[in-house]
Amino acid sequence: MTAKPQSETELFERAQSLAGLSLGELAHREGFAIPKDLKREKGWSGQLLEWCLGASAGSKPIQDFPELGIELKTIPIDASGKPLESTYVCITPLCNVTGSTWHNSNVYNKLSRVLWIPILAERHIPLDQRVVANPILWSPNPQQEQLLRSDWEEIMEMIAFGQIEQITARHGQVLQLRPKAANNKARTSAIGPNGQLIQTLPRGYYLRTKFTAALLQDYFQL
């Protein structure tokens, strides 16, 4: 893999140098085997780009470039630049949530600075022909942060009050909570309705497609 980037500028320039290349070209260059499709390797493009850019965090629940304070996210887009999917952020704690605040949350940490790498990835395009687009280095503006924060606080409050089973993906304007597990038999500890511990499906935070669409649009207009 490429060496770790030493600065935000170096990371961004490296990301810019990948724009216009296809996933097939990148995979060949880096010695990655190309799957037929993403059905069985959903994280393949993300891992390929991590490798190309020298990300180091592995499976730790921290930013991809902790020294730089930057999180890397690939995002599938169509030809008009609109995201095709919602964006996973991180898992959520479902117990021991007292003392959690927006500013010490994983959501805040991960989203405080993000290097977005859009990939033209309409489903009809063969995986190896999908093309890396221009990277975007983003931090939430005050309006975006307020939206994220109020959604996060609403959801965390429900979790703290034992209402995890009442939360669906319909909650939250820009940030939603959805299952995040190997399958729906997975279980983790959570706060129950009477304050006791219960076992429930693990959940994770996702950014709604509308939110990331608006975010990308801001940069395409520059």
Added chain:
DNA sequence: GTCTGATCATGA
């Protein structure tokens, strides 16, 4: 099981 990387697949 818990976390990362995410997209799939089906019902509304």
Added chain:
DNA sequence: TCATGATCAGAC
């Protein structure tokens, strides 16, 4: 058509 709920692979 599209978002919700479900799922896949790998590291540890």
